[in-house]
Amino acid sequence: MIYQRQFIKELSWTAVGIFVVLLVVLVATQAINLLGRAASGRVAIDAVSALIGFWTIGLTPVLLILTAYISIITVLTRYWRDSEMVIWLSSGLSLKNWIIPLMKFAIPFAVLVAIVSMLIQPWAEWRSREFAELLKQKQEMSLLEPGVFREIGKNHPRVYFIESFDPDSGLARNLFVREKEKNGKETTIFAKKGEFKQDGEKRILTLEDGFHYNGLPGQANYQRASFQKMTLVISVNTTVIDPKQNRHTIPTTALFASDKPIYKAELMWRLSLPISVVILALMALPLSYFNPRTGHTYNILIAIAVFLIYQNGLTFIRDLVENGHIPFWLGLFPMHLIMFLLFVFLLRWRDRPSASFKTIFTSLMKGRS
Template identity: 65%
Template sequence: MIYQRNLIKELSFTAVGIFVVLLAVLVSTQAINLLGRAADGRVAIDAVLALVGFWIIGMTPLLLVLTAFISTLTVLTRYWRDSEMSVWLSCGLALKQWIRPVMQFAVPFAVLVAVMQLWVMPWAELRSREYAEILKQKQELSLVEAGRFNTLGKRNGRVYFVETFDTESGIMKNLFLREQDKNGNDNIIFAKEGNFSLNNNKRALELRDGYRYSGTPGKADYNRVSFRHLSLIISTTPKLIDPVSHRRTIPTAQLIGSSNPQHQAELMWRISLTVSVLLLCLLAVPLSYFNPRGGHTYNILIAIGLFLIYQNGLTLLFEAVENGKIHFWLGLLPMHIIMFAVALILLRVRSMPARPFWRAVAESLTPKGRK
């Protein structure tokens, strides 16, 4: 029908604009934050783009939920404000008949959120954590503080000192290093220059033109050996994150049927975000009611309040399932059932515009056939 096609078309155009605006604002904020951390040396500048990309993937499901809800609420509120909705209602088109086109608009969003939450997000989270771990290890090789004693790797007693450090070339000048082996013997190394390297899956400290002293502390048995090049293995390439080490990286198929409370909570959240798209769009139909004569946009405030209650309720139930306080189904169903009931009540209330609000609410709660 004409009204359905026009509504879906307007909802689609509005959704594109809202998604772009939300994404631009959030990406700008995150990019500024990461650039600030890069300026302080906490993040490599060449890693900012990749980190922003992973962050966008992680935020996309929530952005899609917000986009669908805000688009539906905005477009239908404009219909009420411009009296277009009143015209359609006076022509015999009931408010509940607007649910079908709204759901036709919301279902693709729900499918996209489901795909993101159930399949894309675990993969992206795993890649993100692997990249962050590798980046962390690379930073240990590149961030050298000259004029200070620093620890090297995870071996006990391995300490080094650098007089000068060229950040562009990565070359260290006048380097001192002291390490202790398993037998308690000291190895003291002086080198004119050196640099860190990451080759063949190994992290190493490459030293040139220096001396190595080996012996037992407190005894005059130190041996001196000169060298032109010395390579000290720091460690092998950091072990990539195990897919089951964090619940957000676990594939959905492995979460299903798991008795682990944390796994159940993660599965609950992935499903809940998908269901919330449909319920929020359904809620937007009665919440969009606007009285042009009143001029007050209380419906927007009520919509924001219900959204916050919905999301906070899901968060509380998520934590309860995670801590093993309640069963999976008791965490998944209550908030969705409550919001669905609220949507049905509001739909019945808005189908009786001539009655006062609270009287309409009371009548909507009264079964048909009873007074």
Template identity: 55%
Template sequence: MIYQKQFVKETTFTAIAIFLVVLAILVFTQGINMLGRAADGRVAVDAVVALIGFWTVGMTPLLIVLTAYISILTVLTRYWRDSEMAIWLSSGLSLRQWAKPVLTFAVPLAILVAVMQLAVLPWAELRSREYAEILKQKQNLSLVEQGTFAELGKNSQRVYFVETFDTNNGVMKNLFVREVDKKTGNDNVIFAKEGTFDLSDNRRTLVLKQGIRYSGTAGRGDFSRISFERLDLIINTTPKIVNPIDHRRTIPTQKLFGSNNPQHQAELMWRVSLPLTVILLSLLAIPISYFNPRSGNSYHVFVAVGFFLLYQNGLTLLRDAVEDGKIPFWLGLLPMHVLIIACTIVLMRMRSMPAKPFWSGLKAALFGVK
């Protein structure tokens, strides 16, 4: 029908505009946050742009939910304000018949959100964490300065000095390293002609070549001297590269099904909920969009915001309850969706009746009382 094509067209253009504006604001805000973290050394400078990209991908599903809700609400409110909806109702057509064009617009977005939630986001989250950690480790290597005494590794009793450092190939010349053996308390002093950092096997190692190692206690004259061709000093043995098992958001969706882990169930509940949210909020926007052009009041905007906050915060609270093991999976998944469906049905009945005070209309919609 003509009205359906026109509605989908208007809503699509409105949604594109809303999505781009909100996305620009969020990206700008996150960019400032990332630059601040990079300045503090918590994020590698080279990773800022990539991490903003991964963060944007992660925010897209929720942004699509909000965009669909606002765009449908905006277009239908304009129909009420311009009396187009009054013409629609006076022609003998029901408000419920708007469900079809609304779903025509909302279902593709729900499918897009489902694909992103179930397949794209776990991959993007894992790549984001891996990328950030790798660049951070590489940035730590780039902080080596020649001609300066510095601590080797955090919380370490090793001090090193590098005479020359080739930043292109990462080779250090004429190294001095002093460390304290925690077991014996001896001082170890190492001289080497060449050294490099190795990041293989998820550990950071200083590889020294062609050197001498002195070990003993100062003032006792018991130092021993050992020559070596290669010596590996492990700086960090804790793997920092993210393992999918370590964080629920990086686990592939197929591994979440059937899991008894409350955290996995909470994550699955959230991934399944967002596509349903697109559909239900879009239908809820039909009765909420009611606007009386004579009164000029815009109370429906506050009602729309209230429903959105109630829906999203309710889902978040239920997800946290599932994660803590307080409630089972289905009890966390269903209540908010059922509540929104019930509210949509009741409000649709109210808007299909002649105008009445709110409480009278609500009573009539619930109990059929005139």
């Protein structure tokens, strides 16, 4: 029908504008946050742009949900404000006739949200963590500048001095390493060659052809030893992120196969996102009601409150599933069912604007239309 095509067309253009605005605002906010963390050294400077990209992918499902919800609310509120809905109802038509065009608009969003949340988002989260860790390691090694004394390491800080160094290969020549032990002794190492590399969960420095000195400063009891090869542990727990170690990075297929409550909670959340697109699209139909005579847009505030209650309710149930208080299937449906029943009631009420709240509630309980 003509009104359906026009309605979907208007929704599409509105959705594009809303998505762009939300994306710009949220990305700008995250960019400022990451730049602040990079300035304090918590994030590698080279990783900021890539992390913003991965973060944007991870935020896409929520952006799509908000875009669909706000677009429908905006367009239908204008229809009420311009009395188009009044004409529609006075012609003997029902608000139920808007459900089909709403679903034509919302279902593609739901499918896209399902694809992103179940397939793309875990991969993006994993790559984001992996990329940040790799750049952090690389940035730590890049602190070694030829001809400059640098202290590296948190648990076992050492002062390094090198004559030449290649950060990409990790090869260095003519090294000086100094470390102060807890008992007050100092260790000094000279080596002609060295190589920084990763060994499992450890980052190590392999030294070749050098001398090792150990003793208390100011005393003549220094011990001297030559070596052909020596290995120093620079830091531990620097392995690349394993996607199976974090619930946000684990593939959805692995979530289905796992019996752990924490993974079941994550699966419930990913399945709930596309379902919430459809439920919120339906909720937007009665929540968009606007009385032109009052001039107050209270419906927007109510719509925001409903969205927050819905999302917080899903988060609360997810926590219950994660803690093992309720099983997976019991946690998946209740919030969606409550919101759907609320939609049915509000639709019945807004389909008859002149009827009182009590009349609609009574008729709904008795099963009358």
